[in-house]
Amino acid sequence: MARPRTPLLSRERIVAAALRLIDDEGLEALSTRRLATELSVSGPSLYNHFATKDELLDAVVDSVIGEVDLSMFDGVAGTGEGEGEGLPAGPRTPWPEALHAWARSYRAALAAHPNIVPVLAQGPGRRPNALRLADAVFGHLVESGWPRGQATRIGALMRYFVTGSALASFAAGFPADAEVYDAADYPHLGEAHRLAGHRGTVDEGAFETGLEALLDGLVLRFERLAARSS
Amino acid sequence: MARPRTPLLSRERIVAAALRLIDDEGLEALSTRRLATELSVSGPSLYNHFATKDELLDAVVDSVIGEVDLSMFDGVAGTGEGEGEGLPAGPRTPWPEALHAWARSYRAALAAHPNIVPVLAQGPGRRPNALRLADAVFGHLVESGWPRGQATRIGALMRYFVTGSALASFAAGFPADAEVYDAADYPHLGEAHRLAGHRGTVDEGAFETGLEALLDGLVLRFERLAARSS
DNA sequence: ACCTGAACACCGTTCAAGT
DNA sequence: ACCTGAACACCGTTCAAGT
Numbered sequence: 001m002a003r004p005r006t007p008l009l010s011r012e013r014i015v016a017a018a019l020r021l022i023d024d025e026g027l028e029a030l031s032t033r034r035l036a037t038e039l040s041v042s043g044p045s046l047y048n049h050f051a052t053k054d055e056l057l058d059a060v061v062d063s064v065i066g067e068v069d070l071s072m073f074d075g076v077a078g079t080g081e082g083e084g085e086g087l088p089a090g091p092r093t094p095w096p097e098a099l100h101a102w103a104r105s106y107r108a109a110l111a112a113h114p115n116i117v118p119v120l121a122q123g124p125g126r127r128p129n130a131l132r133l134a135d136a137v138f139g140h141l142v143e144s145g146w147p148r149g150q151a152t153r154i155g156a157l158m159r160y161f162v163t164g165s166a167l168a169s170f171a172a173g174f175p176a177d178a179e180v181y182d183a184a185d186y187p188h189l190g191e192a193h194r195l196a197g198h199r200g201t202v203d204e205g206a207f208e209t210g211l212e213a214l215l216d217g218l219v220l221r222f223e224r225l226a227a228r229s230s
Numbered sequence: 231m232a233r234p235r236t237p238l239l240s241r242e243r244i245v246a247a248a249l250r251l252i253d254d255e256g257l258e259a260l261s262t263r264r265l266a267t268e269l270s271v272s273g274p275s276l277y278n279h280f281a282t283k284d285e286l287l288d289a290v291v292d293s294v295i296g297e298v299d300l301s302m303f304d305g306v307a308g309t310g311e312g313e314g315e316g317l318p319a320g321p322r323t324p325w326p327e328a329l330h331a332w333a334r335s336y337r338a339a340l341a342a343h344p345n346i347v348p349v350l351a352q353g354p355g356r357r358p359n360a361l362r363l364a365d366a367v368f369g370h371l372v373e374s375g376w377p378r379g380q381a382t383r384i385g386a387l388m389r390y391f392v393t394g395s396a397l398a399s400f401a402a403g404f405p406a407d408a409e410v411y412d413a414a415d416y417p418h419l420g421e422a423h424r425l426a427g428h429r430g431t432v433d434e435g436a437f438e439t440g441l442e443a444l445l446d447g448l449v450l451r452f453e454r455l456a457a458r459s460s
Numbered sequence: 461a462c463c464t465g466a467a468c469a470c471c472g473t474t475c476a477a478g479t
Numbered sequence: 480a481c482c483t484g485a486a487c488a489c490c491g492t493t494c495a496a497g498t
Contacts, residue, residue, distance in 0.1 A: 002498045003462040032491060041463075044492075048462050053491065118348035121394070123403010131416050134404075139418035150439075152425070152432060156400035157391075157440030164351070164394025170386035173353010174364075186361050188369035195382070202382060209380070210387030213447025220446055221439075232479045233481045261471060271482075274473075278481050283472065464497075471490055478483075 008041055011049050015059050022060065022115045030057075061120045062127040064113050069105035072098040073136040077143065095144040095222075096215050099154075102137065103162055103211055110166035121163040146222070154218065161214060165207045171199035238271055241279050245289050252290070252345045260287075291350045292357040294343050299335035302328040303366040307373065325374040326445050329384075332367065333392055333441050340396035351393040376452070384448065391444060395437045401429035 017038050021030050032053055033043040050056040075092040093101075110117055124130030134155060141151035174180075178193040186192075195202060247268050251260050262283055263273040280286040305322040323331075340347055354360030364385060371381035404410075408423040416422075425432060 002464065002496085004498095007462065009462085031489085033489080042465075043490095044465085044494090045463055047492070118397065121397045123398060123400065125403065126405060126410055128415070131411070131419065134422070135416040135418050142418065148421075149435075153436040153439045156432065156436035157395075157443070159400060160394035160397075160436065160440060161387075161391050162394070163397060164390035164392070165387075167348065167351045167390075167393060167397070168353060170353065170389060173355065175356060180356055181361070185358070186365040188365050188372065189361065191378075192364070202386065205379075206383040206386035206390070209383045209451075210390060210444065213387075213444050213451060214440065216447035216450055217443025217445070221443060232477085232483065234479090237481065239481085262473085263471070272484075273471095274475090274484085275482055277473075462498090464495105466494090466496105468493085469491095472488095474487085475485090476483105477485105479481090 009039060009045060009049055011059060013039065014046060014049055014056065015063055018056060018060050019063065019113065019116070023113055026115050027118070032056075057119055058125070058127060061116060062129045064109060064116060064120065065127065065129040065133060067109040067112075068129075068133055069102065070133060070136045072101045073140040092140070092143065095141060095146070096219055098140055099137075099158065099218075100211065100215060103158060106133075106158075106162045107166055107207060110162065114166055114168060117163055117167045121159075121167070145226075147225075150225075157214070161210060165203070165210070169199045169203050170206060171195040171202040239269060239275060239279055241289060243269065244276060244279055244286065245293055248286060248290050249293065249343065249346070253343055256345050257348070287349055288355070288357060291346060292359045294339060294346060294350065295357065295359040295363060297339040297342075298359075298363055299332065300363060300366045302331045303370040322370070322373065325371060325376070326449055328370055329367075329388065329448075330441065330445060333388060336363075336388075336392045337396055337437060340392065344396055344398060347393055347397045351389075351397070375456075377455075380455075387444070391440060395433070395440070399429045399433050400436060401425040401432040 014035070018030055018035055021035060021038060032046050036043045036046055039045075046056070050059070072093050075090045077092060092098075110120070120130075124134055137155050137158070138151050141154055142148055146154065172195075174189075174192045174195040176193050176196040181189040181192050183190060244265070248260055248265055251265060251268060262276050266273045266276055269275075276286070280289070302323050305320045307322060322328075340350070350360075354364055367385050367388070368381050371384055372378055376384065402425075404419075404422045404425040406423050406426040411419040411422050413420060
């Protein structure tokens with residue numbers, strides 16, 4: 001048919017189809033030829049919209065990061081009265097609260113697409129949504145009184161925890177087959193075959209417990225910091 | 231040449247060469263044909279030792295997990311005197327200490343091979359070293375007084391944090407090119423191009439900070455638990 | 461500008477054949 | 480038992496050709 005009057009493809013359509021394929025069948029299932037078939041075009045057609053498969057993958061990753069809520073990092077110092085800015089900006093949310101809300105949204109966005117987490121965990125690269133996220137977190141921590149070096153570390157360790165929790169289900173990693181857990185080899189795993197059946201509650205419970213422990217520990221550290229500098 | 235008098239390959243040699251290839255050039259670089267070339271044999275030869283590429287990958291993953299130190303989970307209740315066992319088992323290490331030492335060893339083993347972390351993060355499956363690790367951590371926590379449900383969560387959240395920290399360098403995820411960080415778009419990332427140059431210290435600092443915060447938070451939780459049940 | 465088929469150098473895996 | 484070459488159905492990507 002050659003060139004149609006109205007384009008068959010767009011970057012948006014390609015990205016959406018790629019993400020669907022990755023979600024349904026895994027990263028390995030995403031081939032340019034398979035994706036093209038899904039979109040009812042021939043393989044090379046995709047190269048009119050993306051230079052390489054990696055560039056396409058980058059776009060998919062950034063669309064996922066774009067789902068993360070960053071609004072808890074808005075707001076300015078003080079009580080929020082009389083700043084006279086164009087945009088209504090309330091007072092800044094206390095950092096432990098903001099970090100908590102952000103981490104939950106971050107995790108939810110990633111856990112909806114676990115198969116792409118290994119790609120996204122490589123860092124922001126030049127992807128705008130990922131850079132915006134890093135900027136918002138770091139900025140909020142610094143303006144809340146954390147030294148810059150500590151703020152960097154907190155950005156890093158929060159990403160460690162969130163990507164780790166979204167990468168794969170802990171519970172589902174244990175085979176449901178009770179035969180696997182020979183009591184002679186693994187004396188404490190007698191109930192492990194039940195784990196996979198409760199993957200939702202186990203993984204969410206672990207995430208919440210870890211997040212709260214992490215934030216409690218950071219608050220402790222912040223208090224020690226404040227005590228030293230006074 | 232057909233069958234040589236002494237076998238050209240062994241599972242051990244194949245696993246070692248595969249890990250080297252993954253470390254040096256990434257998971258995508260590991261193809262059966264490329265690996266075979268590296269070992270000076272033809273592609274199909276590998277199938278005499280592993281049924282599929284996935285089975286080979288499983289063996290590589292378990293060899294990495296086998297490097298994690300679990301000795302801090304040895305030891306028995308009480309003072310360690312007069313148990314009369316065959317093996318000398320000292321008193322049990324307090325759980326926060328044991329978890330700290332284990333997490334560092336776990337992270338070191340994984341961070342030495344970041345490209346394989348996405349595979350290993352899928353859970354133990356039927357891999358013996360991974361199951362042994364899960365058994366040791368869970369057993370130690372339960373015997374230290376944690377309720378079984380909480381012990382499961384702690385095993386999960388520790389894996390989240392460690393795999394997340396080993397999956398990729400936080401610092402190296404930020405391009406060293408200062409042009410990337412336009413002040414209009416990312417007002418707080420003006421120094422982010424320096425990050426990649428300090429990847430070692432940034433990532434290790436973040437890991438240690440996070441690990442200590444996590445353990446502080448868990449100790450707090452454990453104390454609240456003990457207070458409630460008394 | 462945007463699609464196509466043909467082509468190139470790759471994949472994982474199977475299988476018959478050799479010793 | 481353990482290696483080989485040939486073969487099958489796949490890959491990502493390039494390129495000349497079509498409108």
